[in-house]
Amino acid sequence: MNLTVNNTFPKNYGYKNTNSQPLSARLAFTAKTPLPDEMVNKAMKEPSKFFKYFNEKYNKFTDFIAEKFTSKIVESESLLKLADKFKNSDNFYQHCLTIGSVITSGLYMQRTLTNDKLDKDRRNTLAVNQGLTLIVSTIGAYALDKYLKGWWDNVTARFAGHLVGDGKFYENYLKQKNDIKAANKKLIQAAKASGTKPELKSMPKVAKLVQNHNYYKTLLKTSEDDAKILMTKVKGMSPLRAMIVFGFVYRYFVPVVVTKPANMLCEKYLAHKKSKDEAAKMKG
């Protein structure tokens, strides 16, 4: 192995203290490897025998699932119909998240209703409380998601600009967006005057802009896998927004902010009902 140490002073020695520079800047190492680079790279990319064994087993297992379960689910008529019905929905992933929450909350409500330790009045009131909290928080999550969509699209465009290495991608996206906004405003005004329904232009989609970008087109020709990864990252921004918003509402805002006042209201209602019942008994 040849080792070369670069101990020459930098040109600006008189101006700057060399000790403040990192060691890597002051020392330059050159070493000759006994193996050709290709062999080293290949060895680094290949997994070890231990991982290779597990990877193969896992791969066979996922093949089995794909063949016996997933492909059959994909083929089912009801799912194909459902996909056809919701194909134009902008909030389809949000609906999926809501269904998941309804199932979990439904289980908790059912447990409350069948809890023997609580009296009937308390059980019913608590279950209604849980149900109302779910409804209000779901409406809040959808509203927050819609409110943040425009800003998040801008963030996505900025992210895509980094991925395609284009400093002007974001500015171009904003320009297109503003142009469409202005055009839509004119269309609405014209429609108001004529009393017809305006056919508004849709906002530019970041994924589509990336698809039409030269960098992506070149990448698709040179390395299809890398192009797919890039597109997956861009597409992943939309579910990421929904995950953050719905997660924030269901897992943070509701337990920290909503639950306590909702329980207090519940207790007040129960106390009021109890006193009313007692008063009725006294009269009777």
Next chain:
Amino acid sequence: MKINSILYDTTLKQGNIKLHPESHNFREKSDAGVYENKRGYSNNVYCGSFTGKSKPATTVINRNILDKILSSNWFGRLAKYSEEHNISASALIALVLAGIMRPATILALPSDKDKDDKEDKIYAAGHAIASGIIGFAVSTAITSPFDESIKKIFDEKKFRGKKFKAIDDKIAELTKLKDAGKITEEAKQTLKNLTKRRETLKTLVKNIPDWVIGVPRAILTIALIPPILKYVFGVEKKKKTVPAQDKNVNTTNNTDTPKMDFNDISVFKQFNLGGVK
């Protein structure tokens, strides 16, 4: 470098002043876009704030923070993970929110004046962390093989059934026509609809496992939280004390009369050890 111009600019903390173009505050000859007029005194007024008037400073700083996050490797990986593993990524976000933010907020909130609920708070925080961890671990372990199988069918186009293959074939046929520029307006709309239908189907299939495991996961979480809290975090739920009202009822029939054993009280314990020093 433009950033240095801002770093060395003490005027940001000193209110409104008029800047001299060759001010000593700036070590570099290039400015941060503050000077438009190089000769004589500049007409620009530096407001000393990062918002509003000092536009160059605001843009540079805002861009740096957001761009640093967006250009980082971890953010790219998170975006990719969110698309490929919907359920697991959602559980990961929930883990951050319920496992870090929620406990931090619970512990940071002030206690009720008349109650000593410190232990309740610690229990609630531990509960949130444990539920976040269990949710993420269970979701990832169960749904990852399903996500991989979905990838094989939708991306690698293996193990496709007749109906799904027919959709893919139609999309490929219409895409060829589109690339050749021979596509009609009607066919273009069909291609759009089929692509959207395929994407929706993918999202739907990816999220079905979440609904299927929803109930068992919740039951498992309820069952696992107490042992995790006890053996991992060392926290146990306090047994509720009997309300004061109930204590007064039927005192004559109360067989568990409290013992007046002063040796159990910490102050008196010291007498047993040889008195207070």
